[in-house]
Amino acid sequence: MVSDAKPKLAVWKFTSCDGCQLSLLDCEEELLPLAKEVEIANFREASRAVIKGPYALSLVEGSVTTAEEVERIQHIRSVSKRVVTIGACATAGGIQALRNFKDVQEFSALVYASPQYIETLSTSTPIAQHITVDFELQGCPINKRQLLEVITAYLHDIKPTIPAYSVCVECKQRGTICVMVAHGTPCLGPVTHAGCGALCPAYNRGCYGCYGPKETPNLVSLSRQCRHMGMSTDQIRRELQTFNAYAEPFRRESLSYEK
Amino acid sequence: MHSSPSINDQLIMQCEQFEQLLQRLQQREYHVLGPTVRNQAIVYDTLTSIADLPKGYTDEQDGGSYRLKQRHDDAFFGYAVGPHSWKQFLHPPITRIWRAKRDGSSFHIAKEDKGIPKYAFIGVRSCELHAIAIQDRVFLQGACTDPGYQERRQDLFIVAINCGQAGGTCFCASMQTGPRATFGYDLALTEIVDTRQHFFVVHIGTELGAEMMDGLVCQQASPDDLQRDEQIVACTAQTMGRQMATSPVELKGLLARNLEHPRWEEVAGRCLSCTNCTMVCPTCFCTTVEDVIDLAGEETERVRKWDSCFNLDFSYLYGGSVRASAKSRYRQWMTHKLSTWYDQFGSSGCVGCGRCITWCPVAIDITEEVRAIYDSEQKE
Numbered sequence: 001m002v003s004d005a006k007p008k009l010a011v012w013k014f015t016s017c018d019g020c021q022l023s024l025l026d027c028e029e030e031l032l033p034l035a036k037e038v039e040i041a042n043f044r045e046a047s048r049a050v051i052k053g054p055y056a057l058s059l060v061e062g063s064v065t066t067a068e069e070v071e072r073i074q075h076i077r078s079v080s081k082r083v084v085t086i087g088a089c090a091t092a093g094g095i096q097a098l099r100n101f102k103d104v105q106e107f108s109a110l111v112y113a114s115p116q117y118i119e120t121l122s123t124s125t126p127i128a129q130h131i132t133v134d135f136e137l138q139g140c141p142i143n144k145r146q147l148l149e150v151i152t153a154y155l156h157d158i159k160p161t162i163p164a165y166s167v168c169v170e171c172k173q174r175g176t177i178c179v180m181v182a183h184g185t186p187c188l189g190p191v192t193h194a195g196c197g198a199l200c201p202a203y204n205r206g207c208y209g210c211y212g213p214k215e216t217p218n219l220v221s222l223s224r225q226c227r228h229m230g231m232s233t234d235q236i237r238r239e240l241q242t243f244n245a246y247a248e249p250f251r252r253e254s255l256s257y258e259k
Numbered sequence: 260m261h262s263s264p265s266i267n268d269q270l271i272m273q274c275e276q277f278e279q280l281l282q283r284l285q286q287r288e289y290h291v292l293g294p295t296v297r298n299q300a301i302v303y304d305t306l307t308s309i310a311d312l313p314k315g316y317t318d319e320q321d322g323g324s325y326r327l328k329q330r331h332d333d334a335f336f337g338y339a340v341g342p343h344s345w346k347q348f349l350h351p352p353i354t355r356i357w358r359a360k361r362d363g364s365s366f367h368i369a370k371e372d373k374g375i376p377k378y379a380f381i382g383v384r385s386c387e388l389h390a391i392a393i394q395d396r397v398f399l400q401g402a403c404t405d406p407g408y409q410e411r412r413q414d415l416f417i418v419a420i421n422c423g424q425a426g427g428t429c430f431c432a433s434m435q436t437g438p439r440a441t442f443g444y445d446l447a448l449t450e451i452v453d454t455r456q457h458f459f460v461v462h463i464g465t466e467l468g469a470e471m472m473d474g475l476v477c478q479q480a481s482p483d484d485l486q487r488d489e490q491i492v493a494c495t496a497q498t499m500g501r502q503m504a505t506s507p508v509e510l511k512g513l514l515a516r517n518l519e520h521p522r523w524e525e526v527a528g529r530c531l532s533c534t535n536c537t538m539v540c541p542t543c544f545c546t547t548v549e550d551v552i553d554l555a556g557e558e559t560e561r562v563r564k565w566d567s568c569f570n571l572d573f574s575y576l577y578g579g580s581v582r583a584s585a586k587s588r589y590r591q592w593m594t595h596k597l598s599t600w601y602d603q604f605g606s607s608g609c610v611g612c613g614r615c616i617t618w619c620p621v622a623i624d625i626t627e628e629v630r631a632i633y634d635s636e637q638k639e
Contacts, residue, residue, distance in 0.1 A: 033554045152554050161549045165534060165570045168620075172538035173352040173565060177300045177342055180620045182325045190533035190620050204298065215571045216585060218531045225323070225621045 007056030007155070010042035012076055014062025014069050015096055015124060019141040020087035021045045021061050026144050034148075037155055053079035057154050059147075060133075063089040063124045065096060070121075070130060077131040084150055085127045088140035088243040092212050095140075097124040097246035101258075124246070135160065138193050140210040140243040146195050164215040166190050167207050170198035179206055186226045188239065191217035191249070212244035219253035233257045264469045270461040270477040271484060272448070277459060278309045279475055280418075280446075284379045287471075289416055292348060293381030294341070299327045301341040303348075306381060313338060320427040320500065320613065322622030334452045336382055339426025340612050344541035345380055345387055349411050350394060356548065358560040366559075375407075379416040383444065385437030386429075386610040388419060390541035392443055396604045397544050416467065419444035421492045423452075427500035428613030430626055434507055436610045438495040446471065449488040460488045501616065501626045504633035507597075507607040513633060514598040518590065522631045527586035529621050534567035536615035536623070537592060542608050545573070568592050593625065 011021055025045060027034065034040075041051035058080035064070055077083055088094050099107065100123045108115040127133055137150055146162055153160035163169070167189035171178065179185040179201045187206035189198065193214045200207050213219075223236045231239075240254035264270060272280070284291050285307075293306040296313045306312065312335040319326045320339060330337050358369045383391075395412065398405040419440035422429075431437030440447040445468035449460040460480050463469050480488070505513060537543040547566035552559045566573055568591050574581035582588045600608035609625070616624045 030554065037554050148554070149551075152552055155554065156552060156556055158552075161551075163570070163572065165567070165572075166531070168533040168535050169538065169565075169567065169570075172535065175302070175343065175347065175352075177298045177302065178325075178535065178618055178620070181323055181618050182298075182300045182327075182342070184324075187620070190531040190535070216532055216583075218529075218585065221529045221531055221621050 006037065006039045008041035008051065008053065009038040009151070010053065010055040010058045010076075010080065011040075011045070012042070012058060012060045012062075013044065014060065014073070014090065014127070015065040016062030016087065016089040016094060018045065018061070020090075020139075021059075023086075023142050023144045023147055024059070027148060030148055034151065038151075055080045056082065057151070058083045060085045060090050060127050061087050063093045063096060063126060064130055065121055065124045066119060067121065073127060073130050082134045082154060083127075083131065084135045084137060084154070085133050086137045086139075086142050086147065088138065088210065088212060089124075090127045091136040091138050091247075092244045093124040093126050093246035095243050095245070098241060099124055100246050101241065101255075126246070135162075137162065138212040138244075139195050140212075143195050143197070163194055165194050166214045167192045167194050167196070167198050167201070167211070170194050170196070171201050174198060174202065176202050179204060180229075184229060186229055186231055186239070188222070191219055191222050208242060209240070209250065210243055212247045213249040217249045219249050223253055223257075264463055264472045264477070266463055266466060266469055268461075268463045268469065268472075269480040269485060270463070270472065271480050272459045272461045272472075272475065272477050274309065274457055276475040276477055280471060281306060281308060281381070283471060283475075284416065288377060289379035290376040291379045291381060292345075293418075294336070294338070296327065300325060301327065301338050303341070303343040303345065303380075309335065312336075312382075317424070318426065320617045322428065322616050322624050323619055324622070325617050332452050332454075333457060334423065334450055336420045336448075336450050337423060337452075339422070339424070339429055340384055340387070340614060342539060342614070342618060344539065344612075344614065345383065345391060346394065346541050346543075348378055348380075349391065349415070350398070350408060350544060352565045354407060354563045356561045356563050358558065361557045373410070375410045377414040377416075378411065379418065381418045383417050383419045383440075384422055384431075384612070385419065385440045386431045386434075386612040387541055388417070388440055388443040389436040389610040390612070391417075393542045393604065393606065393608060393610070394544060396606070397542075416471070417444045417446075419447040419464075421447060421449040421488070422495045423450055423491050425495050425498045425500060426613055426617075428616040428624075429499050429611065430501040430503055430613060431611035432496045432499045433501075433503040434607065434609055434611030439492045444468070449491060451484070451487055451491070460484055501611075501613060501624070503611070503626050504630040507609070508601075510597045510607065510629065511601045512598075513629070513636065514594045517632050517636070518594070520632050520635070522628065522635070523586045523590045525631075526589055526623060526628055527584065529623055530569075530585050530589045531621060532569040532585050532588055533620060534569045535618050535620060536625075537567040537569060538565060539614040539618045540596075541612060541614070542596075542610065543567070547572070568595070593628065596625075597629070 188209035189207035193211040237257035398408040422438035447462040
């Protein structure tokens with residue numbers, strides 16, 4: 001696979017905490033093999049050196065929350081053969097998309113001494129709402145193994161193996177006892193996209209839904225069961241309005257509980 | 260006078276001899292697996308002695324609910340079935356099938372150093388014996404044989420347990436799969452426990468079972484002992500938490516006649532398509548294969564993982580998933596389990612263990628779904 005002209009990889013940041021980019025640095029022992037296969041051309045977390053595009057693969061972290069970002073994402077699309085969005089911010093708007101449910105002017109006035117200097121859009125939106133995206137890798141933060149799988153798949157021109165089924169599958173594969181059934185702990189696992197390896201239930205916690213909605217999630221049925229287990233409608237709304245609050249199935253269900 | 264036990268013998272085994280039996284299995288290099296308490300549930304895991312068994316524990320089960328409770332006695336097997344099934348050992352959730360390395364323009368397959376353990380299962384229920392027999396038909400008796408399953412299965416030693424109580428979601432009696440173990444075991448035990456005594460009636464099923472009992476100090480069971488054994492299992496059969504509306508053979512036709520029943524749409528409204536029912540089912544056997552390639556494209560491996568008919572990719576053909584709706588996926592699962600399984604494997608795919616009811620997060624109950632369709636036909 002090694003050729004003189006290695007494909008150029010770029011990593012871009014929008015509105016985000018940088019945690020998903022760190023997943024790439026977390027790859028540690030795979031970083032050198034990765035650097036052998038691709039030219040890391042634009043990755044500010046790792047290096048100040050920037051090599052000009054076009055890029056074979058752009059990884060985009062973060063959501064669009066400013067007018068400048070609306071412009072910049074268009075430019076990135078135009079210089080990238082493939083765009084893969086990484087993390088809950090880029091794929092669903094992130095935790096900062098909580099503003100989409102409220103009045104951002106009101107927040108700014110409360111938080112900042114001089115809100116007139118704040119330039120922000122009234123919404124935080126996923127990248128795919130602005131440009132065509134080739135693949136969305138969900139998770140808050142993303143799983144480094146899955147990131148490597150996506151990069152590897154693009155290098156070899158094959159479809160990445162990122163199953164869109166529920167976290168329950170991962171619980172059962174590792175033999176974890178269902179916290180919902182055996183402990184009565186409400187859990188978002190049955191509606192949440194696999195990828196984390198079912199981390200929280202393995203430590204007796206219900207799934208927080210960090211990986212966003214799975215394929216064909218049935219939020220109505222799960223939240224009915226959570227009410228049956230004693231959760232208040234306000235608790236359910238709060239459970240759903242976290243990192244993936246603006247992902248459509250979570251958004252729709254949580255809005256049904258808005259007063 | 261000591262005489263060697265033989266097939267069909269019925270012996271009385273005290274707890275001390277039960278411990279000796281486990282030690283003997285370990286000495287014969289069996290990996291001994293059985294029920295043990297972990298994380299507020301009774302799971303199947305390695306046993307080193309009878310002290311690892313869930314002594315004095317029971318479970319309370321209902322749709323979408325499982326609670327571990329204390330018993331008022333010291334029974335080792337005083338519970339129904341838990342979240343795990345023996346499937347996880349005979350048909351593991353994740354198995355590497357092969358690995359390969361690039362070799363110039365070709366490749367070579369790396370030799371697998373498998374080292375398959377010889378398993379002894381302790382405390383296998385009648386429903387689970389039926390489930391193992393069903394998976395045997397799937398993996399060993401079709402046109403193709405699964406070599407991994409065959410290796411894990413061939414040296415398996417089974418100590419069955421006749422159920423001393425039924426769980427809240429059990430319905431083996433109506434599926435004609437229990438609660439008494441009638442085949443497929445080396446030894447079958449009935450546990451008898453009260454304030455004065457605690458022992459097992461041992462039914463010897465195979466030569467190997469007889470050999471394992473040989474030398475353990477056990478008396479022949481008396482008619483009284485055997486009568487208690489009968490009573491215990493009969494009582495279990497009468498206290499099943501659930502019941503199918505009709506016989507297994509009738510279910511085949513019932514569902515086949517009702518593929519467009521409005522109930523499928525109704526259950527789809529509740530179904531999470533989370534796959535839990537299929538993962539806990541001791542007979543569900545479907546898998547997918549994933550290829551894992553390294554960055555350089557020098558090494559690859561093919562991994563087999565449990566899959567489920569509730570996943571979209573399961574029915575993905577060029578252009579999309581054949582069963583896109585939850586309705587079609589739930590119907591596929593239930594009609595296969597109870598109806599078309601007969602066409603494919605000559606029996607029902609359901610053994611009445613109740614796991615799919617207990618471990619469904621939203622308490623969907625296969626017996627209730629059958630009853631809804633059955634009742635609507637009775638009204639016509």
